[in-house]
Amino acid sequence: MSPVHRTPPRTAPGDRALDSVMFALDRTSPVPLYYQLAQQLEAAIEHGALTPGNLLGNEVDLSARLGLSRPTVRQAVQSLVDKGLLVRRRGVGTQVVHSQVKRPLELxxxxxxxxxxxxxxxxxxxxxxxxxxxxxxxxxxxxxxxxxxxxxxxxxxxxxxxxxxxxxxxxxxxxxxxxxxxxxxxxxxxxxxxxxxxxxxxxxxxxxxxxxxxxxxxxxxxxxxxxxxxxxxxxxxxxxxxxxxxxxxxxxxxxxxxxxxxx
Amino acid sequence: MSPVHRTPPRTAPGDRALDSVMFALDRTSPVPLYYQLAQQLEAAIEHGALTPGNLLGNEVDLSARLGLSRPTVRQAVQSLVDKGLLVRRRGVGTQVVHSQVKRPLELxxxxxxxxxxxxxxxxxxxxxxxxxxxxxxxxxxxxxxxxxxxxxxxxxxxxxxxxxxxxxxxxxxxxxxxxxxxxxxxxxxxxxxxxxxxxxxxxxxxxxxxxxxxxxxxxxxxxxxxxxxxxxxxxxxxxxxxxxxxxxxxxxxxxxxxxxxxx
DNA sequence: GAGTGGTCTAGACCACTGA
DNA sequence: CAGTGGTCTAGACCACTCT
CATH class of the missing domain: 3.40.1410.10 (Chorismate lyase-like)
Incomplete structure (x- = not known):
């Protein structure tokens, strides 16, 4: 047993690079918050800050950290799932799709x-x-x-x-x-x-x-x-x-x- | 002016055939409520109970009538919007798409x-x-x-x-x-x-x-x-x-x- | 059993449309 | 102006996965 009382460093196999990504949400903007978040997540994925491996800490933490409600965070995540950039697994978490094929390039x-x-x-x-x-x-x-x-x-x-x-x-x-x-x-x-x-x-x-x-x-x-x-x-x-x-x-x-x- | 005090019959141009459609939601079922509703709405559209014209009363009434919360009703409606069966217009309402092309027939x-x-x-x-x-x-x-x-x-x-x-x-x-x-x-x-x-x-x-x-x-x-x-x-x-x-x-x-x- | 996403509620305020 | 959908909150319980 570890002598640590607090939560250990937690660099688990599917580590969450998201912790180091900063998000800037502008509540005065007419752009919806979920959309701002979705765009910044997408940018982070594309830019490589969020690596394909596994990632994306749980939605409750994320919403607390961003000062948003969970439904709002979910709405952002869902839009990226719909685009095929993320995959949700119940009991596991939300992962960035490996995918060579980043850009869906529309239809x-x-x-x-x-x-x-x-x-x-x-x-x-x-x-x-x-x-x-x-x-x-x-x-x-x-x-x-x-x-x-x-x-x-x-x-x-x-x-x-x-x-x-x-x-x-x-x-x-x-x-x-x-x-x-x-x-x-x-x-x-x-x-x-x-x-x-x-x-x-x-x-x-x-x-x-x-x-x-x-x-x-x-x-x-x-x-x-x-x-x-x-x-x-x-x-x-x-x-x-x-x-x-x-x-x-x-x-x-x-x-x-x-x-x-x-x- | 009509002498009626209550809400008039309300057979407006975009009349809502939905009032006559019954929905049966089973809260004991493992099938999510929004999904049950979406399926029944889709069936009503396909079966012709909901005519292409204009329709679908507002979400607040609908949720009250069904005993569901508005987000749940919205989730159901949204899934049909995603399928191309419904169109939402802010300030107007949600309409059934005319569409000759009923079945999307997948890809x-x-x-x-x-x-x-x-x-x-x-x-x-x-x-x-x-x-x-x-x-x-x-x-x-x-x-x-x-x-x-x-x-x-x-x-x-x-x-x-x-x-x-x-x-x-x-x-x-x-x-x-x-x-x-x-x-x-x-x-x-x-x-x-x-x-x-x-x-x-x-x-x-x-x-x-x-x-x-x-x-x-x-x-x-x-x-x-x-x-x-x-x-x-x-x-x-x-x-x-x-x-x-x-x-x-x-x-x-x-x-x-x-x-x-x-x- | 702990942690995750999946679902659901009961409200709230805003932006847009149309009469 | 009243009515609509669009967005958002702060909780809740459940089902599933993994250890």
């Missing part, structure tokens, strides 16, 4: 489409006009076949070379779509500016051989393997706001994404 | 791989042996190149016809992989039985032309467009447990999934 191509404006990628609008909706677009948008919609065809390039050919159908009168702004700003930012809040999207990814026309536009050979993607996007009321049928050069593009498996 | 092919055992799909193991890890597999699994791993090659069929050719590398000594159980049970179930808890996976989907060998196995023509998918799966400690490099017949398979866009 697949929608993210690209959301962000690809201004910087490297450029977009050329090949077509932007009203059209009687074809069967697939009408079905996806919940309209009668033949309803007038706006059809866009855009050629997306990175490093000056084509990557994707995007055909998009937008419901009538949803928003103005001046070609110039489409090329400079991107469809999703225009929607956001118009007060349309994206909520979810349904995607289907497949493959097929390039047609002669696609091959010419994309600088591929006819019959080359292309990635295809059909997507219907919905706003926060569940209303479809876009249906797209796109092809990507398989030689220059792939869909990368991380899944979290939920029990 | 892409991993789900298929998890579930495709026993029923329609069958799996034939073409190869199951130790092998010095090639560069890509070693990198993905965090091993030195040439480390001995187990390589699996499996041909997956539905309706008696081939759909996919799966090449999988499993770290050494992770678990036993008898061919017969692989064909009857599936890799993921075997992992689960071995106490391996899947946590996340990184996937990359692309396309390319079929080689002669692939074409022969998959009953396609050489040069046909195939979907390709590379996946590294991790368990809950962040340890890589599988690296796969797979090809799917584009004529018979596509990756379908739903994204939720988070602000």
């Amino acid at each position: 697949s191509s929608l993210y690209d489409d959301l962000e690809s404006a201004g910087q490297g990628p450029t977009t050329r609008v090949l077509r932007n006009e009203p059209l009687a909706a074809p069967a697939d677009a009408a079905a996806a948008l919940g309209l009668a076949e033949g309803t007038e919609v706006t059809v866009l065809e855009r050629l997306r390039c990175t490093h000056g070379r084509p990557v994707a050919l995007l055909r998009t159908y937008v419901p009538p009168a949803l928003l103005e779509l001046p070609t110039q702004r489409l090329e400079s700003t991107g469809l999703y930012r225009m929607m956001r500016s118009a007060g349309i809040v994206l909520h979810s999207a349904r995607q289907s990814v497949g493959a097929r051989a390039a047609t002669a026309e696609e091959a010419a536009l994309l600088d591929e050979k006819e019959g080359a393997a292309l990635l295809t993607m059909r997507r219907t996007a919905y706003d926060d009321t569940g209303r479809p706001v876009e249906y797209g049928s796109h092809v990507y050069r398989a030689s220059r593009y792939a869909f990368d994404f991380q899944l979290l498996i939920r029990p | 892409s092919s991993l789900y298929d791989d998890l579930e495709s055992a026993g029923q329609g799909p069958t799996t034939r193991v073409l190869r199951n042996e130790p092998l010095a890890a090639p560069a890509d597999a070693a990198a993905a699994l965090g091993l030195a190149e040439g480390t001995e791993v187990t390589v699996l090659e499996r041909l997956r069929c539905t309706h008696g016809r081939p759909v996919a050719l799966l090449r999988t590398y499993v770290p050494p000594a992770l678990l036993e992989l008898p061919t017969q159980r692989l064909e009857s049970t599936g890799l993921y179930r075997m992992m689960r039985s071995a106490g391996i808890v899947l946590h996340s996976a990184r996937q990359s989907v692309g396309a390319r032309a079929a080689t002669a060998e692939e074409a022969a196995l998959l009953d396609e023509k050489e040069g046909a467009a195939l979907l390709t998918m590379r996946r590294t799966a991790y368990d809950d400690t962040g340890r890589p447990v599988e690296y796969g490099s797979h090809v799917y017949r584009a004529s018979r398979y596509a990756f379908d999934f739903q994204l939720l866009i988070r602000p």
Whole structure:
């Protein structure tokens, strides 16, 4: 038996590097406390102050040390668990996931489409006009076949070379779509500016051989393997706001994404 | 003005069908209350008792009516918001998403791989042996190149016809992989039985032309467009447990999934 | 048995929305 | 303005894991 009366130094196998990390919470900030904490925890993990091994002292101590209630600390921790950075084990503790794969890097191509404006990628609008909706677009948008919609065809390039050919159908009168702004700003930012809040999207990814026309536009050979993607996007009321049928050069593009498996 | 003193009938524009729905909460059950409530809400939505329009009375009333605290009710509602079934609007209320797309149907092919055992799909193991890890597999699994791993090659069929050719590398000594159980049970179930808890996976989907060998196995023509998918799966400690490099017949398979866009 | 996360309560105040 | 969700507190008991 140890002659120590107090709690021993406690550098257990799964030692808690968190003790040395300082957190600065600003109660006057409009940013929620749980969110401030989550951000600082995430930064500490990324920056390496919190090593993958095992860690993160128990929630009761942590909340006492931070001057927060346990539910608030839990809310912060939970958000990182949802991001896949932490794992909770009942009776054990909360650990930082080993993970080579730090950044979840968000999800697949929608993210690209959301962000690809201004910087490297450029977009050329090949077509932007009203059209009687074809069967697939009408079905996806919940309209009668033949309803007038706006059809866009855009050629997306990175490093000056084509990557994707995007055909998009937008419901009538949803928003103005001046070609110039489409090329400079991107469809999703225009929607956001118009007060349309994206909520979810349904995607289907497949493959097929390039047609002669696609091959010419994309600088591929006819019959080359292309990635295809059909997507219907919905706003926060569940209303479809876009249906797209796109092809990507398989030689220059792939869909990368991380899944979290939920029990 | 109405001569009524009490609260009027209150069949406002966004009327609350929830008032007529009964909830049965069992406090003796080991199932958490918030989870019971979430399930019953989800069932009510799916079954149509809660119509897409607008709905769901405020959380304070709801918790009072159910005899629960507001945080508990919030936890239930939040889980459905996370699933994309409900939308909260501050100052307005919580609404059922219109959504054509009811079932989120989980995510892409991993789900298929998890579930495709026993029923329609069958799996034939073409190869199951130790092998010095090639560069890509070693990198993905965090091993030195040439480390001995187990390589699996499996041909997956539905309706008696081939759909996919799966090449999988499993770290050494992770678990036993008898061919017969692989064909009857599936890799993921075997992992689960071995106490391996899947946590996340990184996937990359692309396309390319079929080689002669692939074409022969998959009953396609050489040069046909195939979907390709590379996946590294991790368990809950962040340890890589599988690296796969797979090809799917584009004529018979596509990756379908739903994204939720988070602000 | 000690320590952990999982769940739950009964309040409180604030920020935003809409009439 | 009243009503809504968003955040936060300070406790409580339970279920599980590990030693």
